[in-house]
């Protein structure tokens with residue numbers, strides 16, 4: 636379980652997050668949605684320790700990530716998997732080397748165990764035969780799968796995905812969403828996904844948080860998304876529908 640309490644962040648004279656509260660449960664794929672520039676990525680970065688918020692708490696199963704000692708912070712970091720926007724694979728490494736990278740960096744496991752674990756994760760994302768290929772030789776959807784395999788290789792308790800559907804066609808997007816959701820359920824991971832994607836919101840949003848100009852304006856499920864009674868959310872949904880229509 637992740638809890639965030641009163642997270643606030645200002646850059647210069649611009650308040651980007653105005654005190655956000657929320658909680659994310661194991662086994663749930665929770666979504667953070669909102670228009671461009673509303674603070675979604677900054678919130679995610681505050682949660683994973685890439686940006687220090689001006690105030691607030693981020694609790695990982697009760698452990699305050701921002702104030703705990705360095706050792707505990709390291710432990711929590713090791714329990715996180717992150718799928719960055721654009722997959723962020725190393726171009727000069729093979730698919731298998733990319734997936735085993737966190738094991739090389741953070742564990743002392745024997746070579747054979749690392750390879751076995753990386754293979755296991757590749758199998759889980761349906762890429763058991765792609766280990767020897769280079770990132771430049773595979774499709775965007777496959778790259779996302781490799782990114783997911785790498786994010787789960789250390790068996791994370793917490794998984795963060797920043798726009799996992801960016802650059803993918805609708806069908807591939809749905810498959811990636813399903814994979815994230817299945818893995819979350821299977822390993823009871825606490826998963827937080829930033830997305831613009833309307834299909835994701837309707838299909839995998841067990842819990843959805845809507846940000847607007849640095850404020851949380853609404854929280855609910857995919858079933859209640861379209862009758863929230865919140866004007867800003869309705870406008871966001873309508874704009875998304877319009878974009879989807881134009882893409883067809």
Ligand SMILES: Nc1ncnc2c1ncn2[C@@H]1O[C@H](COP(=O)(O)OP(=O)(O)OP(=O)(O)O)[C@@H](O)[C@H]1O
Nearest residue numbers: 646647651669670671672673674675676677678831
């Ligand atoms: N390091 C930074 N320094 C200054 N301003 C920043 C920094 N990071 C983000 N911002 C600003 O904070 C605001 C929120 O940015 P953020 O990236 O969180 O938006 P977002 O909701 O994720 O948008 P998008 O969907 O377009 O990625 C933006 O105005 C952005 O310019």
